[in-house]
Amino acid sequence: MTMRRQTIVILAAALVMVGCAWLSVAEYDPALAHGVAGLQKKVDTFLAGLGECAGTPEGEYDRHASFYAEARQELAGLGQLARVQPGNDLTVRSLDSLAENLDQLEAMHRAGITSADEVALIAGLFDTQFRMLLELENAKKTEEQ
Amino acid sequence: MSIKVNDVANTMVEAVRGPLARIVGKRWPAVRKLVTEEMQTLASALLKIKRQYDTGKIDAARARELLVMHARIVDDVLRHIKGIGIYTARQTIDAAVRAALSLIGLKDPRSHSSASSGKSTAATTRAAGAELTATAASIEPTQEVAPSFKAGKDL
Numbered sequence: 001m002t003m004r005r006q007t008i009v010i011l012a013a014a015l016v017m018v019g020c021a022w023l024s025v026a027e028y029d030p031a032l033a034h035g036v037a038g039l040q041k042k043v044d045t046f047l048a049g050l051g052e053c054a055g056t057p058e059g060e061y062d063r064h065a066s067f068y069a070e071a072r073q074e075l076a077g078l079g080q081l082a083r084v085q086p087g088n089d090l091t092v093r094s095l096d097s098l099a100e101n102l103d104q105l106e107a108m109h110r111a112g113i114t115s116a117d118e119v120a121l122i123a124g125l126f127d128t129q130f131r132m133l134l135e136l137e138n139a140k141k142t143e144e145q
Numbered sequence: 146m147s148i149k150v151n152d153v154a155n156t157m158v159e160a161v162r163g164p165l166a167r168i169v170g171k172r173w174p175a176v177r178k179l180v181t182e183e184m185q186t187l188a189s190a191l192l193k194i195k196r197q198y199d200t201g202k203i204d205a206a207r208a209r210e211l212l213v214m215h216a217r218i219v220d221d222v223l224r225h226i227k228g229i230g231i232y233t234a235r236q237t238i239d240a241a242v243r244a245a246l247s248l249i250g251l252k253d254p255r256s257h258s259s260a261s262s263g264k265s266t267a268a269t270t271r272a273a274g275a276e277l278t279a280t281a282a283s284i285e286p287t288q289e290v291a292p293s294f295k296a297g298k299d300l
Contacts, residue, residue, distance in 0.1 A: 025231060090224055093224065094221055094224065101214050104210060105214075107210075115202055117193075117197060117202060118197065118203060118207075121194065122211070122214070124189075124190055124193075125214050125218055128186050128190075128218055128222065132183065132222050133221070135179075135225060135229060136225045136228045136229060136232075139232040139233065140232050
């Protein structure tokens with residue numbers, strides 16, 4: 001092996017080690033990304049429906065309680081999926097934050113959501129939260145993915 | 146006094162520019178577009194909450210609840226932008242590693258990280274990466290950006 005080749009091998013090995021040590025963060029998980037996209041659609045559809053019946057008996061919490069249970073279950077599943085991968089703290093924290101906002105929405109709904117304007121505002125907030133989470137998941141993709 | 150979405154958004158972008166630019170470095174011009182778009186959306190939501198409160202559509206308690214949700218999302222947006230910066234940096238280093246390895250006709254050993262032979266190395270080295278993201282995640286951007294939003298003082 002020539003001196004030049006040896007130098008390149010050592011430099012490449014050093015680069016691999018540095019790359020691994022500092023930037024070997026969680027990898028893109030299609031199941032997680034698709035799960036988040038699916039939940040986004042579910043929440044969006046729910047809020048669109050709620051917007052149409054807010055302030056009427058149809059819009060009362062009791063008629064929609066099952067949505068919150070289902071969404072919470074899906075979020076818990078996504079959280080488990082995210083926790084499997086080391087270096088996935090940002091996603092885990094984002095899913096926790098999403099769960100907190102879902103809890104808050106449920107509390108507000110229980111207390112009464114009376115106008116479509118209010119629902120539209122909440123839908124916009126959830127949209128931003130989901131969109132950013134998907135941006136983060138997509139940023140994990142490598143060139144091969 | 147009328148408050149414009151762009152004025153609020155620009156104030157928010159300026160508030161986060163310093164800390165974010167330090168994290169994303171040279172990628173700040175690219176990230177700035179994303180930050181500005183998201184801050185405009187969030188500024189617009191903030192003004193809608195204020196308008197609904199001012200017109201009596203929602204009471205103070207509901208406005209406060211919405212502001213807490215809003216503050217949580219501001220935190221999320223900032224965390225995500227930091228994360229996107231980290232992942233972009235990883236891709237840049239990955240590309241450099243591949244280029245260096247291809248010069249000497251070798252494959253990137255990390256491409257086999259899911260195989261049993263590479264798992265232990267990957268697991269060991271990932272711990273450092275986990276530490277990096279944990280540090281980014283532990284930063285509380287709301288304290289720097291919008292303490293009054295959280296407390297609902299603007300009401």
